[in-house]
Amino acid sequence: MTELVFYTHPMSRGRIVRWMLEEVGTPYETVVLEYGASMKAPDYLAINPMGKVPAIRHGGQVVAETAAICAYLADAFPAAGLAPPPAARAAYYRWLFFAAGPLEQLVTFNGCGIAVPAERERALGFGSEAAVLGTLEGALVHGGYVAGEGFTAADLYLGAQLWWAMHFGMLPRRPVLERYWQRLADRPAYRRATELDDALTA
Template identity: 50%
Template sequence: MSAQLTFYTNPMSRARVARWMLEETGLPYDTVVLDYGTTMKAPAFRAINPMGKVPALTHGDTVITENAAICMYLADLVPGKHLAPPVGSPARGPYYRWISFMGPLEQLMVAKSTGGPLAEPAMAGYGTEDDLVNTLEAAVKDRAHLAGDTFTAADLLVSAYIGWYLQFGLLPARPAFAQFAARHRERPAAQRANELDGPIPDRKPA
């Protein structure tokens, strides 16, 4: 791989997920730490991500934003690491499914964090809270992997978000959630990523 990878982040953000994925790949990358409200909103970074938010990844002239997209893109860069099931395999379906499922989960968790009433099920992308939480619990209960028999970006993304929202008290503390998050948090790449980013303050995310 000749093009340079550059990772734009703030360690007190969801960009920690992308950092973990970068560490799983073993690829060399540069890190640019941005500050909220200043360099993250400056013209130089908005030229990369007009949203003025992290994470963002550049690979040569290619720009990738959003944790799910970054994880899938990186997995495909290193096929020998088996961080994505082979194209055309049955495991590719659940791989896409559970990565995409983090979208509705994020909607619900952000809605809960505001303390206001949740949207009507017919209007909300996550349906009802019970349906979403129960579906996620059934997916991870007594399982090590979500897509096939090996660790993939789906396991990384789902376990990272479960751990994040357990920490902030937004997901119910069900044993299946705690076990799934803990299992993958012990991976060497996850440990390296946490050492690079440092501890997360015990507070709700802004």
């Protein structure tokens, strides 16, 4: 049995995990599931009761939720250098979960056309679009990475969320964000992952 198994669909957040796996560089088996069929079958529901992808099985461990998978893989394969040393992870954790929390919540609201009245902003994790985008631009305007001098899983997850949201019109295309994304999109692992998923989509 392959030690690392990746459950995905090429038109899903599995693309983010595929990129992470290509950055890690260890062999893995890909299991492609279909929406509404094998994704809801008992065998897969035993892996992820949500009936959603992505998920991974690594030996005896099962991990679902995209940000959690990225964090897990960075720790499980430290030679890839995708997480800072434990004592230097404050910014790493902040931005990894900023992307999974405020940013994704904002993108979801925008994608569903939900307008938030100003008096309700403080009840939401993201507050407002202006607050989220201003916070991101402040962190990225220097032209580097979010958790130090090098690329980490936090950049991968944050960048992928930004690309998806800007590409589908759920966030405005701001120059600082687009420049950040382009630096990430030039990575060989991203190009390999995209080619693999595009081939499956075709």
